Amino acid sequence: MFEGLKAYLDSVRARDPAPRSRWEILLYPGVLALGMHRVAHWLFEAKLFFLARFVNHFARFLTAIDIHPGATIGKNLFIDHGFTVIGETAEIGDDVTIYQCVTLGGTNPTNGQGGKRHPTIRSNVIIGSGAQIIGPITIGDRARIGANAVVTDDVPEGATMIGLKARSTLVPAEEWIKEFIPYGTPCDDPCEEMRNSGRDCVEKLENELKSLRAEFEALKAAQEGQSVPQRSGTDD
Template identity: 70%
Template sequence: MLGKLVRYLDSVVARDPAPRSRWEVLLYPGVWALFFHKISHRLFNARLFFLARAVNHFSRFMTAIDIHPGATIGKNFFIDHGFTVIGETAHIGDNVTIYQCVTLGGSNPTNGVGGKRHPTLEDNVIVGSGAQIIGPVTIGKRARIGASAVVTESVPEGATMIGVKARSTLVTAETYSKKFMPYGTPCREPCEPAPNQRVDELEEQIEALRKEVAMMTQALGAAHEALERAAQTPSEPACKGV
């Protein structure tokens, strides 16, 4: 038991440079939320639903993290900071990292049957702060969900997703990193053209169109003047002296 706890604390230290020792990690709200969830999950599986909910509510009050007692969580799960919500049918694999203000939310089935309605996060997934993953989608192994992304479709293994609605950066996790990547996205190298670069390109295109319109307007003006001069010039008779 103690060995498992030490290995878990070491896995957190490996992903978070802030703590100076394992003792600091023991004060993390995510660690306590996971501890309380283990209790509530056992009560839930024993069909002691009210007691499971009571432990869940106490945990949410103490940690600002709401993990439904029915959620299934693997090894070395780390929630960095609080204000995270994990739904009942969510399934989380091993070595998953979630940052603050993340929601693993459920869809609203039209047939009225609950079933699997929350996401599945496979091993080594990283979810950035503020991300929303909605519905019974699957986030593949080593996938990265960028901060504030909204994911409503399954994500392939190793992909990096950003934006609303989330789209792939087309740069797989294996391409740029073999190790842990904080917040789920590479920060030094851009995943896609910068917004300012795209704005500059659009401004150049607009300026080129303005020049073309100006040239066309000038040519039409010259042609109109030539027609007016031709109309004002009297025509000579075809046969002189007639």
């Protein structure tokens, strides 16, 4: 048990440069919330629903992180900061990183039954702050969800999703991700390429506008020249 806790704390430290020791990580709200969720989930599976909810509400009071006791969570989940909500039927794989203000929310079942209504997050996924992942969808392994993205459809393995409603950047994660990229989205190479592409488009439009203006001025000058009466070569 102690070795397992040590390995978990080391996995958090590998993804966060801030802590100076394992003892400091033990005070993280995400670590406390996950530890109390393990207890609440055990009570939930034992059908001790009131006690499970009590632990859940106490954990939320302490950490501002609301994890339903029914949620299934794998190894080494790291919730960096608080104000995160994880629904009852959510499933989370191993080595997932979630930043603040994320919702793994559910959809309203049309048949009046609960069922599977929350997302399934595969392993090694990074979810940026403020992201909203809604419904019984699947986020593939190693996917990256950008900050404030709204995701309502399945996300393929290795994709990076941005925007509202989230769209793929079409940048394959396996081409540039070495190990762990903090905050869920690329910051340099792919995005820089896209920004440069955007600048090229703007410059092209500006050049075309200048060319059109020059043609307009030339036509205007030509028309003005034709409208000026020509003087005869002899005087009366």
